[in-house]
Amino acid sequence: MPNATTRPKRGRRTRRRQREDPARNELVSRSLESAQQCLFNQDYGTAFVHYLLVLNLAPVLKDFARESFRFTLFKWADELDSLGRIQDLFDCYEQALELFPADEVILNSMGEHLFRMGFRDEAAGHFHKALKLKPDFPEARENFYRVANWLVERWHFLMLNDHGRNRKYQQAIQKAVQRGCNTVLDIGTGTGILGMCAKKAGAAEVFACELSKTMYDLACEVVAANGMDGSIKILHKKSLEMEVPKDIPHRVSLVVTETVDAGLFGEGIIESLIHAWHHLLLPPQSGQDKFKEPSSTGRVIPAGATVFGMAVECLEIRRHHRLCVSEVGGLSMAAAGQLHSPVSCSSEPDDSMEPYTTERLSRLPGGYKPLTEPFRALDIDFNNVQELEGLTSREVQRICLPVNQEGELDALAVWFQLHLDEDNSLSTGPQEDTCWEQAIYPVQIPNGFLLRPQDKLIIEVSCRDAYLRLCSVAVVRDGHEIRLDKRLESQYTENPIPNPSPEVELCSALACLQTGQNQAKDFCMLECSEMALLNNRQYHQSFCSSLAKLITTLKTAHQNKEQGSDIKSDPVNSRDPRDLFYVLDVSEGFSLLSLMAASQGHVKAYSSVEKSQQQEVLRRLACSNNVPEQHLEFWLNHLEDEQAMLQRPSGEKLWSAIILDCVETCGLIRQKLMEKASLARCLLEEGGHIFPERIVLYGMLVESDTLLLESAVQGQEPTLGFNIAPFINQFTVPVHVFLDFSTLECRHLSASVELFVLDLMDSSANYSNREVKVQATSSGRVTAIPFWYQIHLDEEISISTLSQDSHWKQAAVVLQKPLEIRAGDWVCLAVQLHKSSISISAHIENRESGPVE
Template identity: 70%
Template sequence: MPNETSKSKKSKRSRRAAQREAQREAPREATREDPARNELISRSLESAQQCLLQQDYGTAFVHYLLVLNLAPVLKDFARESFRFTLFKWADELDSIGRIQDLFDSYEQALELYPVDEVIVNSMGEHLFRMGFRDEAAAHFHKALKLRPDFPEAKENFYRVANWLVERWHFLMLNDHGRNRKYQLAIQRAVQEGFSTVLDIGTGTGILGMCAKKAGASEVYACELSKTMYELGCEVVSANNMADSIKILHMKSLEMEIPKDIPKRVSLVVTETVDAGLLGEGIIESLIHAWKNLLLPPPNPEEPLSTPSQTGRVIPAGATVFGMAVECQEIRRHHRLCVPAVGGLDLEAVGEIRSPVSCSVDADESAEPYTTERLSRLPGGFTALTEPCRVLDIDFNNVQELEGLCCSKTTRLRVPVTQEGVVDALAVWFQLHLDQENSISTGPQENTCWEQAIYPMQSPAHCSVKCGDELLVEVSCRDAYLRLCCVAVVRDGQTFHLDSMEDDDGLISQSNPEVDLCSALASLQTRHDTPANMFTLECSEIALLNNVTYHNSFRTALDKLLTSLRASQETQDPEVCCSEPLYVLDVSEGFSVLSLMAARLGQDSGTVLRAYSSVEKEQHQALLQLLGQSNGVEESAVEFWLSQVDDESALLQRPASEKLWSAIMLDCIETCGLIRQRLMEKATLARCLLEDGGRIFPERIIIHGLLVEADTLLQESAVQGTDPTLGFNIAPFINQFTVPVHVFLDLSTLECTHLSDPAELFTLDLMNTNNNYDSRDIRVRVSASGRVTAIPFWYQIYLDADLTVSTFSQDSHWKQAAVVLQCPLVVNAGDWVRLTVQLHKSSISITAVREEGEEATAAANASA
């Protein structure tokens, strides 16, 4: 998440000096013609500064507002003090939940300082923490426009830009085949007489501009995202269509005639489809459009009706396909796959599943599917069935669309063609633009869409063989396409994956063991599975399945505890038996490290108190149940966040006279970036360690290599100098280019390695004297090509001997890559000098080919 609020830091001495200076200058700067007004300004300024000294930030803020509204000439002079007051007051309002007052304060501040990049950036940080990602990212972008070298805004913007302008926009605009097919379909419809057009979810405005270029008489468009709306307006204006295309900042569901558009249109164009086809609400928006915004569809009984009297939708419809797949990568993100980690038995706690589920008993907050690009999954996948047709939808039939939302669940029988374990149902679709043009999002296609993944969530381990059939339920509840594999049919018998009932709903009474062994032995159903069921995020499940990570932590902790016990015995053997050791785990999300430490303490006879930063009640309940099932005393683990008032106190001591024996920091985000404020936390943590205590990890080494990967270029910016379909779009959307690609699977990335891996940077969390801000390294080029990116990952040193890599087969982390927008042409044997800089948790890399002066090329990027 973005950095915490940027604050002006002044000592009391400097504030008093500023106070005295202000008192001298205020009367001189203010309007001299009104002595009473000047007196009010002077008194209010003095009161503001007195309130600051008394830490009464709310009153100080009110006084500053009065002063600066009455005497704008004091704005530059009071800027730093005003910022400090605003940020302190905003933090106070945030802590007591007065959110509206917080944003009102920022609005008042921005009326006074509309182009103050620090205030703009700080408001963005508050917006982001409140969940307003689009608005937050827009503030970060504005702050960068005001000051391009503002590092805090740059780091914030890069981390949230994926929400501002999603990466698929670049892929879509780089997909010349897709763009041309849409253009041809729109052109044909307009030439047939469908000349009044509404573009729903216009984005950059490209489809609306295609309609206008094809000769449409009227073109309207709507866009919900404020950022994309503003971008679309810029693009349309740059292409001299601002007077002929009206873009509305609203949902199409809110549009009315004649309030928003003067009359019904004859053609709706849209691409509001996600990987699961219906997830962006296309059914609801098209039903509303047919009833309120579109001319009626052609009447088969009136063949003489003309396009000017009828309506049409592009795309005309879609066909959905699905197949069952076996994939270890999907499995380990959605189901617990290991019986134990770090000395803890996991099997006794019940079922642990991800929040992605279409089952009947799924929580209301459960997502029906997630998305993956099947062709890039580490370890690949195996198709267990042939692709089957799941659903056909006619977007030009409003009755069919209405019936889809309220239709009953249907069942498909899908023949199994390959033996294996069913881990998920993978779904894609073919979008029929018109009778001649269609687009496929299948796993073999190279499009901007991923595939929808419906993971198996039943307690049964579903192994199948050739000749079996899968029973798959299909519905469109809540406007989402939902698929759920509910049963396996083998040799005429139906075995339900949840209850193992027969097709009549009755548990087989003849001989359950014999039936399951002979007919469905490989389902491996556990009859003793406890009733408990816990939900963890996909990344948390992948972490729990990472045996290497937990076993390495256990070994490192064991070594530390042994060392500390030995030190205690040397100093005072009697104290050794009674003096507890304190261990703090401040991992993000769910973590069992504190429980592992408590178990280690008990096994070794050490009095140890472990503190966990786990916040969610369900997660605490899971840890407590894990502790009980593993014989850990209930008093050995405490939940630390319930004992602290705010995040700043997270690393404080467990008691005033005690220090921590070990502090476990969560250093790397799942996406592949260093966690923000990591070095600040490490600096504070070092001050709170007892003699011999350790921070885990103690250091991190960043590794990287040079690659040529056109895929990363396609996903990070619109490529080339030629206009997209003849429209000038790239300069506008490319201003949102983020020079770092996150959630990267380097093992499956289509790329050419141009060098061996190299050490880029070291972060020493235990010894600050070993750290540096910048480092130059030379990398030898091993193959000729274009350096388009520098992927990087981390070797995490728990101690001098124990390490964990974020680039390993069982890693729950992804990798990241700096993308060079100006590729660097190199030949085998060349040397490339990389300048790596670290600002807070943001890495910047400059790549320069070391050759003759005239041939030297440079490319800059920041991550």
């Protein structure tokens, strides 16, 4: 009987596996000893190999060796990362996960490496797995929140909450399907909503594609939950790679898409539609096709678009894109050369520059002033393949705009009207309540240009590389054309010298020749946030004053010490170079703080600026401001280990001051700040100082429907009848970043209060939890707690991230369930710090309901 013969065999096999192998045991024992010895010698690569051998031969040792194995893996991975051996790094993690597939710490660590290298989809998957294994794992939760902001951008929530937009798309799709377009392809499906609209309208076949792995998985979940998984085929593929019949069985009669950004063409809609017309769509309808069935011709929703623009004055745009100050922290900026952001448009494509950025004009602090009437820049028909193919070869269009208000020309603001069909359209204009921002084309003129009424502004519009490009090239004033698109300042001064003499012409030619030779080195690109920081006078003046106070105090202390030890020397003119004060600036990106420190005298400053062009700018500024070359040093160019930034400058010398970059531009505390502060305290000389010494977190209770709409799909009703919210709301994050609190639509329900204090100089003053009671000044719903920081450089000098000139944005904790309060109620806020990450939950005091987070 078969069963009778199989049982003993299984039993015998089990007994054989339990027999001990002395040679194997000896190998395991020796390899384990070798692994531990290699760890002691910091030979992490060899230790890792020994651990792999041990744990593969003796799985029973996994629990015993888990911590040591993790430590070895992480150290070896850091070494591989620093050496650029990325494939080896991920191979090690794959081997580790074969041994420990359910280890949340290893999964989280691999996710961190993936995220740093730009593999955001894959990183999110690892963080998500780690959280499933351990839902209260704070590192994985924080990492998942950070990556979620990248993978499911906040506009997805706004878009799904935009009922008007959703209905118009649904109506256009329904009309097309009812007219016979019964085979549909949804390009860039996102949550799958447009494809489901087509199926609900009666389309016989619906296909969809999505490039993002995260959004593809989400769309599959949504479609399945709505009972359409068998009738909508979703491909994890770029539409440009799709073929008939490999990916879809035949050409479709309708393509629906919303692959448009604020600049209309930035998400590649032109390229994808040209490919679709040639490979995936039925031929478009022509005059001879008017008697054909609609199902035998192809069409696109949206059918086309009209682009509008206007010239604006806006200080907020200006200070993020070009230098607006002549002096920073006591340093003349005359020798800096041309500095501006990487956003600059010309009719000729430049891969190093972005043609535009995006802003919501209605929310810009300080507002904006229109200098011209809106003008029509371009029309495009998405159902005309010849027009799409000819877009990039269109002649540059020259538009002459009358100026109707005086103001400085800072940017061209651009928006569009999206024509879904002949009856439905959507506008992204600055006055519309829409999920789109506007495209901003900054004007990069070093000294600006003041437009006057009666002037005419000349704009060039082109699409050379399938990007919409608008460039301000000239101003016509009193019949004369003043060029704006030249780098030389003399070419766009308002009053050029008429009929110059031969001597002037010669000097001008020599100047042009010299400028041409130095053009590369005199031009430097900074990120928008770095430009805004450079333009922040209060920030630099505060640092300058605080640094001067510290250096003066240290000099006095040094002189007193010398006098006390009967050392006869001139402390100012005869100091030993080894007695210089050492200052370390570990600010992220471009920073003048090291140069400001070096300008104090008897200071050797170490800068963390890494880019060669930016270092050259600091060297020129040092020379022009009489700072000795040897007093400024760049030392991070070849350092891979972040912790190496906080090492001693030389020998036994200690730092007189360490400047830490504490707050990210987005409004969050920088990761590992407290760990860096702890290390920095150990490296300060007696009387030395960390800048800033203390950070105070402030916040208030507000009611803001805007923050709710940008944070999650709202309401109990399904979106267009589809169940989408529970799936995309998995990517809701509790903290909304890059917030302009000064322009946020909200009701203040309390005064601002101190929420938390981070002391970087005194570790004993810190705590991890704090409960703060806030009294409501008005009745309403607490939907969010915006927060910002007062950064104390010393006891007397501080700067706020909420100030009008701040380069920082603010952030807000958005409550999952709004808290109904009455004026006079006390709201308890539980504030928690975990590894530099702050979380806040809220509940009403003396109410029966539990905490509402």
